Amino acid sequence: MSKLNYTPVDEIDKIHAELSNTFKSGKVQPIAYRKYVLLQLGYLLKDNVSKFEEVLMADLGKPKVEVTLTEIGPSISEIKDTYSNVEKWAKPEKPGFSINYTPMRRVIYKQGKGIVLIISPFNYPINMSFGPIASAIAAGNTVVFKPSEQTPATSSLFAELFAKYVDPSVICVVNGGVAETSKLLEHPWGHILFTGSGRVGRIIASAAGKTLTPVTLELGGKSPVFVDPKCDLSMAARRIFWGKNLNAGQSCVAPDYILVPKDFQNKFIEALKAANDAFYPTPEAEANSIGRLVSPQAYKRLSNLLKSTKGTIAFGGRLDEATKYIQPTVVRDVSFDDPLMSEELFGPVLPIVPVDDIDEVIKFVNAHDHPLALYVFSQDNEVKTKIINSTQSGAICMNETMTHVGAEGLPFGGVGPSGSGHHNGKFGFDTFTHTRASLDPPGWLDMILSSRYPPYTDKKLKSISWLFPKLPARPTGPPAPMEGRSFTKWFLFALATIFAGLLTKRKILV
Structure with a gap:
């Protein structure tokens, strides 16, 4: 078995501080820089296919066809998709028209959450790491990447290659076992993504609760x-x-x-x-x-x-x-x-x-x-x-x-004991993104909304009632169940009814 050099525990505080400073500096905010890092990740894989085939054979006996089909191929595909769409995904959005709030110039800004901690599994060490890392970078975060200690050859190669292709103050590999992971979990994070067993997932979620860190868990099950x-x-x-x-x-x-x-x-x-x-x-x-x-x-x-x-x-x-x-x-x-x-x-x-x-x-x-x-x-x-x-x-x-x-285009994630949250493509970008609400109302709106200011009067109470919608008519009871009628049957019945009506109308016209 290959020897895996663990990251010294006393360096983890420094790593966290360095990546935090990089995020605060705004280095990863420009879309052009995010795209640069994404391409570096893609070429990290493309340039080193034979090395990854070798280490995955050593760790898991994984055939080359499976390395391409389930590891490198999907990872490069997701990186390319993220690279092609990051500008669109990161662009501020405006909500749909609202008669009450459109004049307030509503905007949703997309921001990174900070430092993302990605703890990846042994079974698909590339596929279950590079997609989330790409999503986190695209969202404007820095990343600490903790590979599995159960795949020592692959995790050693990660530490070697990431340092060559990407600034370690933007993406840093931390190798280790329980002690190193426990030290990582002492820190607050912008987000944690953990993939692994339910037993360890509970430990991760409990530790994250102490720092109020949001967590995505991919846990599996039968x-x-x-x-x-x-x-x-x-x-x-x-x-x-x-x-x-x-x-x-x-x-x-x-x-x-x-x-x-x-x-x-x-x-x-x-x-x-x-x-x-x-x-x-x-x-x-x-x-x-x-x-x-x-x-x-x-x-x-x-x-x-x-x-x-x-x-x-x-x-x-x-x-x-x-x-x-x-x-x-x-x-x-x-x-x-x-x-x-x-x-x-x-x-x-x-x-x-x-x-x-x-x-x-x-x-x-x-x-x-x-x-x-x-x-x-x-x-x-x-x-x-x-x-x-x-x-x-x-x-x-x-x-x-x-x-x-x-x-x-599909999310990957569990429900209940099999996990929480999603990633893959745009879903991963959204997971690692803080959607920041914003308003910028013009001054003239106070002429319309003056009733919100004290002193409160009955007249003001009456004048603001028009701002809020009225409910539809009160229901008389629950709807009748559509027993034994699937949507497909209902749709075909409706289509047949419309078609019959058109034929009848045509005969009348003739």
């Missing part, structure tokens, strides 16, 4: 998949199996377990086996296409869960402690109270939980923490709509897994 018999079976198996085994299953939005009707379990497992055989046709293909668990502790935890399951291994199951390797494994006939259902798996083990129907799926999902992602594989729009309307999750995706995290 993301379920419902497989409807009315799905494109081969596509569903292929996409689910890919999402489960990407990065050796170490993804916060990886499909964690499958909920499938009992009489469809066998057919679905056959499709998963076909996907497995297509992905890994030879032992060499399997060895070269699947990463390794990050640590001996991670391997031991997951292998113990697999050994203790009451379900039956359908295929896979090979373990290699020396290389921290767990073969992609499907376990059938898993019950709700099985050890595999007790915690987020974070590895290439896929439990199949047979259920009676979709109502049992919804009941089980709602009885547990809201997941970071919920996946539905079905070609039935009513099934999709029912699950959307009956559950809560950070994201809900139909007939796909994982890719929503990097989809341009």
Whole structure:
């Protein structure tokens, strides 16, 4: 394992002071300077692809295809999107017309919050770091970046490269473990973004509360998949199996377990086996296409869960402690109270939980923490709509897994125990931006608003009543429920009615 040099704890106060001074100096306020730093971040990645491939192989056994697909490619894409849009995003905005307040010349200014602390995870050390860093810089902040100590080779490379490409008083890498992170959390920040486990997330949120620092948490959890018999079976198996085994299953939005009707379990497992055989046709293909668990502790935890399951291994199951390797494994006939259902798996083990129907799926999902992602594989729009309307999750995706995290224009974030707040593109920019309200009313408005000044009289009370809107008529009762009528059916019915009316009118005219 590579040696990671930790940042001396006694330097953290100086780092915080230096980045605070840089922010206060206004150095990062010009859009041109922000764009310069964004391009430097992009070229930091582009110039050093081979180095990142090497360290990610050392830390995670990550294949080069996954490095490009899930790390460097999406990061450069988000940096480029941020670079192209930062001027538009940062431009002051004017609210829509208001008869009362438009004369007051309302403006919303966009300002950085100060120093942003980004604490990134081990599983996607580039992707889950560079996007938020780019957003924080675009918003006009300075950044302290704390990579994971569980990926020592990658975190060492971060410290080396950031110092070469970016002014350390604008972005500074702090490496370390519990002691260094605890020292960082003693300071107030403009914003903290933490990605990791719920256990550590609680510690981060508690520490941030002491300094009244706003926090965004990306925490993960057990993301379920419902497989409807009315799905494109081969596509569903292929996409689910890919999402489960990407990065050796170490993804916060990886499909964690499958909920499938009992009489469809066998057919679905056959499709998963076909996907497995297509992905890994030879032992060499399997060895070269699947990463390794990050640590001996991670391997031991997951292998113990697999050994203790009451379900039956359908295929896979090979373990290699020396290389921290767990073969992609499907376990059938898993019950709700099985050890595999007790915690987020974070590895290439896929439990199949047979259920009676979709109502049992919804009941089980709602009885547990809201997941970071919920996946539905079905070609039935009513099934999709029912699950959307009956559950809560950070994201809900139909007939796909994982890719929503990097989809341009979509927010990434959790709800409840799976996290709070969002990032990605404009959503990240907004997270790290203080929207500052402003008014600049002209003097002549006092002729209209003179009644606000004392001494107060009944006449003045009457004269200001016109400033405020009247409510619509009082409701006579709650609206009638639209039972059994989906929006799609309602829309088609309305469209058919309009079309029929046009035909009738045409006949009358003829």
